[in-house]
Amino acid sequence: MTQGVFNAESVPVLALGYRFQWEPAQDCNVLLYPEGMVKLNPAAGEILKRISEKKQTVGELIAELKEAFNGADLDDDVYQFLEEAHDNDWIRAE
Amino acid sequence: MTTTGSEQNKAPGSTGGAVGMNVRDSIRQPLWLLAELTYACPLQCPYCSNPMDFANVKKELTTEEWIEVFRQARAMGATQLGLSGGEPLTRPDLIELIREARNMGFYTNLITSGVGLNADKAKEFKEAGLDHIQVSFQASSEDLNNLIAGTNAFQHKIEMAKAVKAAGYPMVLCFVTHRQNIDQIDEILDLAINLDADYVELATTQYYGWAMHNRDQLLPMKEQLVRAEAIAHDYQEKQKGNMKIYYVVPDYYEDRPKACMNGWGNVFLTVTPDGTALPCHAARELPGMELPNVKDMTVKDIWEGSNDFNRFRGFDWMKEPCRSCDEKEKDFGGCRCQAYMLTGDPAMADPVCTKSPDHHLILEALEQGKQEAEKPAEIAKPLVFRNPKNSKEICGL
Numbered sequence: 468m469t470q471g472v473f474n475a476e477s478v479p480v481l482a483l484g485y486r487f488q489w490e491p492a493q494d495c496n497v498l499l500y501p502e503g504m505v506k507l508n509p510a511a512g513e514i515l516k517r518i519s520e521k522k523q524t525v526g527e528l529i530a531e532l533k534e535a536f537n538g539a540d541l542d543d544d545v546y547q548f549l550e551e552a553h554d555n556d557w558i559r560a561e
Numbered sequence: 562m563t564t565t566g567s568e569q570n571k572a573p574g575s576t577g578g579a580v581g582m583n584v585r586d587s588i589r590q591p592l593w594l595l596a597e598l599t600y601a602c603p604l605q606c607p608y609c610s611n612p613m614d615f616a617n618v619k620k621e622l623t624t625e626e627w628i629e630v631f632r633q634a635r636a637m638g639a640t641q642l643g644l645s646g647g648e649p650l651t652r653p654d655l656i657e658l659i660r661e662a663r664n665m666g667f668y669t670n671l672i673t674s675g676v677g678l679n680a681d682k683a684k685e686f687k688e689a690g691l692d693h694i695q696v697s698f699q700a701s702s703e704d705l706n707n708l709i710a711g712t713n714a715f716q717h718k719i720e721m722a723k724a725v726k727a728a729g730y731p732m733v734l735c736f737v738t739h740r741q742n743i744d745q746i747d748e749i750l751d752l753a754i755n756l757d758a759d760y761v762e763l764a765t766t767q768y769y770g771w772a773m774h775n776r777d778q779l780l781p782m783k784e785q786l787v788r789a790e791a792i793a794h795d796y797q798e799k800q801k802g803n804m805k806i807y808y809v810v811p812d813y814y815e816d817r818p819k820a821c822m823n824g825w826g827n828v829f830l831t832v833t834p835d836g837t838a839l840p841c842h843a844a845r846e847l848p849g850m851e852l853p854n855v856k857d858m859t860v861k862d863i864w865e866g867s868n869d870f871n872r873f874r875g876f877d878w879m880k881e882p883c884r885s886c887d888e889k890e891k892d893f894g895g896c897r898c899q900a901y902m903l904t905g906d907p908a909m910a911d912p913v914c915t916k917s918p919d920h921h922l923i924l925e926a927l928e929q930g931k932q933e934a935e936k937p938a939e940i941a942k943p944l945v946f947r948n949p950k951n952s953k954e955i956c957g958l
Contacts, residue, residue: 483730483731483759484692484693484730484731484733484759486668486692488666490638490640492590492636492637492638493590493638497640499640499641499668499692500668500693501670501692501693501695501731501733501760502641502643502670502693502695503641504592504640504641504668556802556805
């Protein structure tokens with residue numbers, strides 16, 4: 468892994484003022500924040516849904532995703548997404 | 562699996578400020594509902610975007626009528642609700658409106674001067690589900706702030722900004738910049754840092770309503786902008802990851818017009834205090850508007866079927882040079898209200914565009930502002946403050 472904000476022990480949480488929700492009219496998950504909205508693709512939605520629902524480490528989050536997606540090898544993708552989301556100020560590490 | 566989110570859309574705030582990336586969905590949805598709950602306001606800012614004749618509007622929608630508007634817009638896909646005005650805190654039912662809107666799933670934004678707010682209210686609103694409070698400042702110094710606001714509010718605003726943060730909201734501060742305060746930009750940003758703000762919007766004055774009336778006194782000079790922009794970018798770098806700074810260049814100094822409202826009738830819906838539905842908060846001043854009202858029609862019928870909302874959708878209404886312009890899908894020809902105010906025809910290209918045959922009007926306005934700025938204070942035109950008395954006098958009400 469390249470040097471990033473997150474490791475297996477860190478706990479990602481939504482940044483202050485960000486809210487995750489399902490939008491029936493958009494038919495997708497979204498992140499809402501002051502005066503703005505991000506539409507999420509299904510993969511981003513699966514990750515942020517779990518982050519918004521409960522506090523857990525990245526390691527636990529990945530284990531949960533693997534269980535939900537038939538043991539798929541998704542570690543790198545998750546880390547990559549977390550770093551991107553952090554760069555966008557959607558989440559922070561606790 | 563691919564893992565990026567998509568399509569960010571920052572909608573304009575009450576000042577008609579920043580518009581982010583274009584989102585042009587095949588199915589248009591009113592993603593943004595700006596509810597101008599009232600025109601009552603304890604402040605008198607001379608750059609207010611409310612119409613000059615606001616004193617004419619007496620009857621505001623009731624609590625139930627507002628809730629019904631929220632419900633209908635939410636059902637059509639609206640996610641962002643701006644509770645604005647005037648000063649929305651003057652509505653005694655504000656907490657009820659917040660609670661209902663939040664229960665429907667709106668992201669609720671309170672856009673306020675802070676006057677009328679206190680720490681208890683900030684907490685109660687939070688419990689009712691309010692997501693975000695944006696506190697506007699007029700300047701970074703007490704004297705100038707109070708002069709521009711036409712009231713003694715600066716210390717209270719500082720207290721309220723702190724109370725907002727203490728109540729667990731992100732602190733979002735909005736400074737409307739113009740010739741009289743833009744040289745304070747470093748002090749403005751230092752104030753925001755001292756207050757531990759999460760977001761700062763340096764919203765350049767846009768020339769509608771009262772601001773248009775006071776344009777000669779408010780237009781910044783080119784040198785002022787160059788300096789302000791350099792300072793803003795410097796702070797943006799230094800504050801990265803800490804405080805987000807939005808800085809928007811005033812369109813009068815741009816070569817291309819802004820993609821106003823992300824396109825007419827595309828994502829943005831304003832409902833004024835009396836229930837008039839508008840594609841933007843300045844559109845009431847355009848000629849030939851039918852001004853549909855939410856008391857007579859459903860939001861859906863207004864959004865999809867009204868002449869007002871269809872009037873400048875798509876590209877068929879355009880004249881040259883917009884019609885054949887390869888940038889028309891990027892900026893939609895700019896702002897219809899600005900085209901009308903400056904050229905007398907809302908279907909013309911926004912004169913901000915250097916391709917517009919009317920671009921000289923912008924250059925002349927800048928020159929006129931410059932001449933005004935160079936006059937000694939004794940003979941300079943005074944700012945006309947936004948208050949009911951001036952509204953009635955100027956509009957002959």
